[in-house]
Structures are given as C-alpha cells and as structure tokens.
Amino acid sequence: MLIFGRVLLGVGVGFANQAVPFIIQKWHHPSTEEGINNSFQLSVGIGVLIANLINYGTEKVSKFTGIQCHSAFYAPILFRTIGPTGESAALLSAVVTGAVGIATTAMSMLIVDKVGRESC
Numbered sequence: 001m002l003i004f005g006r007v008l009l010g011v012g013v014g015f016a017n018q019a020v021p022f023i024i025q026k027w028h029h030p031s032t033e034e035g036i037n038n039s040f041q042l043s044v045g046i047g048v049l050i051a052n053l054i055n056y057g058t059e060k061v062s063k064f065t066g067i068q069c070h071s072a073f074y075a076p077i078l079f080r081t082i083g084p085t086g087e088s089a090a091l092l093s094a095v096v097t098g099a100v101g102i103a104t105t106a107m108s109m110l111i112v113d114k115v116g117r118e119s120c
Helices: 002-027 030-065 074-082 087-115
Strands: none
Touching: 002 030, 030 087, 074 087
16 A cells, blocks of 8 residues: 555656646746746755655664664665665765755756856
C-alpha cells in the first residue's frame, strides 16, 4: 500500500510539474507569466530542500532516540552508493544538492531578468 501511495504521489507531482506552467501560460498576462513560472520553479526547489532537511533531522533524532528510521528518499540512497559513507553523509549530500539547486535557480532568474529572455 505504501509503494502504491508513493507511485500515485509521484504521478501527481509529475502531472503538476507539467500542468502548472501550461495553466499559467494560458491564464495569465504575458507580462506576469515569467515571474509566476520562476516562482513556481523556486517553490519546487525550496520544497525539495525542506524535504531533505526533514529527512536529515529525522535521521538525527532516530539516532538519538534509538528508533530505527530509514531514508524515505532516493537521493540519499544514491549518494550512499556512489560516495559518502554513512547515512548522515548521504543525507547531508542531498541537503547540499537541494541548496545548490535553489541557488542556481535564483541566479538564473536574476540573469534572465537582467539580460532578458530573448538574448539568452
């Protein structure tokens, strides 16, 4: 049941990531469309970072209390497989990746706003 729920959630999030920019394009004036789409992308990045921070915090609390809690996200498992040793290092790598994603999204928003979409 849990796996079915995660698959269903993944389909819903994937649909939202495709549908929201399309709906914004159709319903908003072109002058506000870019800012709203950029805000959506930034919000997704912030959501990923918050999820990774919660996962990292949960792992720290579970070590402190002795409760067995395993990572619910794929990124820490991937990082543990390719490099950092230990659960904490893998989870922290996922947090850093989320933070870098937010920083690069913000930088690209500033560059596009400064230079202009047509010249990029």
